[in-house]
Amino acid sequence: MSTVSTDRPGFALPLLLLAGFQTLVDALHEELAQRGHPDARPLHGFALQAVGTGTTAAELGRRLGVTKQAAAKTIASLEAAGYVERASDPADARRILVRPTARGRDLLQRSAAIFDELRTRWAAELGEDAVRTIEDALGRVTVGPRLDAPSWFTR
Numbered sequence: 616m617s618t619v620s621t622d623r624p625g626f627a628l629p630l631l632l633l634a635g636f637q638t639l640v641d642a643l644h645e646e647l648a649q650r651g652h653p654d655a656r657p658l659h660g661f662a663l664q665a666v667g668t669g670t671t672a673a674e675l676g677r678r679l680g681v682t683k684q685a686a687a688k689t690i691a692s693l694e695a696a697g698y699v700e701r702a703s704d705p706a707d708a709r710r711i712l713v714r715p716t717a718r719g720r721d722l723l724q725r726s727a728a729i730f731d732e733l734r735t736r737w738a739a740e741l742g743e744d745a746v747r748t749i750e751d752a753l754g755r756v757t758v759g760p761r762l763d764a765p766s767w768f769t770r
Contacts, residue, residue: 640657643729643733644656646725647729652725658689659692659693659696659698660726661679663693663698665678668714669702670713671704672686672690673686675689693719697719699714699716699719700714700716701713702714
C-alpha cells in the first residue's frame, strides 16, 4: 500500500469543493436576480427539480429527504414565488399535485443557461482542459447528484 504525500491537509479538498459550489451558486443567483428571478433561492432549484412535471407533497418530501411538513412549507414558498401551482390529479381527484408554472420552468431554463455561461467563464479563466479534468475526476469519485439538500444549504 502506497501513501501519497501532500502539502495540503485533508480538510482542504472538501472546503475547496464547497467554495467552488458556493461561488457558482452565488453567481447563478446574482444573474437570476438580473434576469427576472430576484426571489429565487438555492432551495427553489433543488425543489423544482424534485417536483419534475408534477408530484404530491408526500412524494416531494421523499425526493428531498424531508418530512411531509417540510415539503409542505417548501411548496408554500415555491407557490408564493409563483414557481408552482396545485392542481387535482386527473387520475385521482383526491390527490393534489404540485406542478411547475411557466415561471418555474423559466427559472429552471434560465438556471441551466447561466450554469453553461459560468462554466464557460471558468474555462476562460482556468483553461478548458483544466475544467474538463476537474469534471472528469469528480465524475470518477462522486456519487449522485442527489436532490435532497442538507439543511445548511436550504437556509
